[in-house]
Amino acid sequence: MIKLVAFDVDGTLRDRDYLPDSTRAALQKLKERGVALALCTGRSEYEMESLRKELGIDWAITCNGSHIGYRGKTVFGSAFPKDTVRRWLEEAERLKHTFLLYGSELMFMNREEDPHFRQSQREIGFMEPVTLPSPEEVPDIYQCIVFCEEHEEGVYTGGRKDAYYIHRWRPWAVDINPTGMNKAVGLRKLMDHLGLQPEEVAAFGDGHNDFEMIELAGSGIAMGNGSDELKAKARYVTRTLQDGGIAYAVDQWILPA
Incomplete structure (x- = not known):
């Protein structure tokens, strides 16, 4: 029996501002059956607040697994060393x-x-950030996005890609997360916190940073608009986001009649 469902956001739950009515209805059906819901995204808790509240979702695994919040409050977090962030900012x-x-x-x-x-704001809808006052005032940071070419990222990673979780999503943009982090690590922490096993968990995704999460969940579900590599790793492949893929999967494999 599925007790927790985790959702990637961009390309899975929504496409920019478009979120199908069938998806909203499917989420409500899951909640009525007592299934816990979690967002699981490379975006920040800050960016997910309005969506989480709009959909009535309590849990958010953000920053590619580096931060886990319950109703916006930090429960688990793996932040970079502040000296590392300050050095990066100097470079x-x-x-x-x-x-x-x-x-x-x-x-x-x-x-x-x-x-x-x-450009990325136009393409995927980033919220407006706050200008950092100075490197000396760096708070706990759980993920960085660097706008640089691949040959330039070694300045920040030391040329050791295994030292960080790295997800390049544009030729000129790359996510960097603390060592050992990915969405599956965050999802596993939440599963342990809730006392759940993989067979009690379903996860939806569409992209490369969903690989580990889809493999961890007992019911890993790739969206029809997802990458071929992700579909090969998934237990199920549903319809596209625009064609009601989440609602179809909920009815077929999570809450079958």
Whole structure:
């Protein structure tokens, strides 16, 4: 019996501002049957607050698994060492790179303006960040996005990609998370907290940073609009987001009649 369902957000629950009515109805059906729901995303807790409240979802695994919040309050977190973040910001200032820094309550940016950030904002809808006052005032940071080319990221990773969880989602943009983090790590922490086994968990995703989560969940479900690599790892492949893929999967495999 499924007791927890985790949802990637972009390309899974919604496409920018479009969230199908069938998805809303499916989430309500799950809640009425006592199934716990969690967002599981590379975005920050700050960015997910309005969606989480709108959908009545208590749990949010954010920053690719580095932060877990319950109704917006931190329950678990794996932050970067602050000295590491300060060093990165010094290098970014020298190289004129822009960093997005994900805290538990706010999203910060080290530069007031950046064309790559604006492009990604148009494409996937980032909220407006707060300008970081100074490197000395860095709060706990659970994920960074660096707007740089792949050959430049070694300045921040030391050339050791195994030292961090790295997800490059544009030629000019890369997520960096603390060592050993990914969505599955965050989901496993939540499962342990709730006393659940993999066979009691379903997870929906569409992209490369969903690989580990889809493999962990007993019912890993790839969206029809997802990547072929993810579909190969999933237990089930549902319809596309636009064609009511979540509602179809809920009726077929999670809450069958």
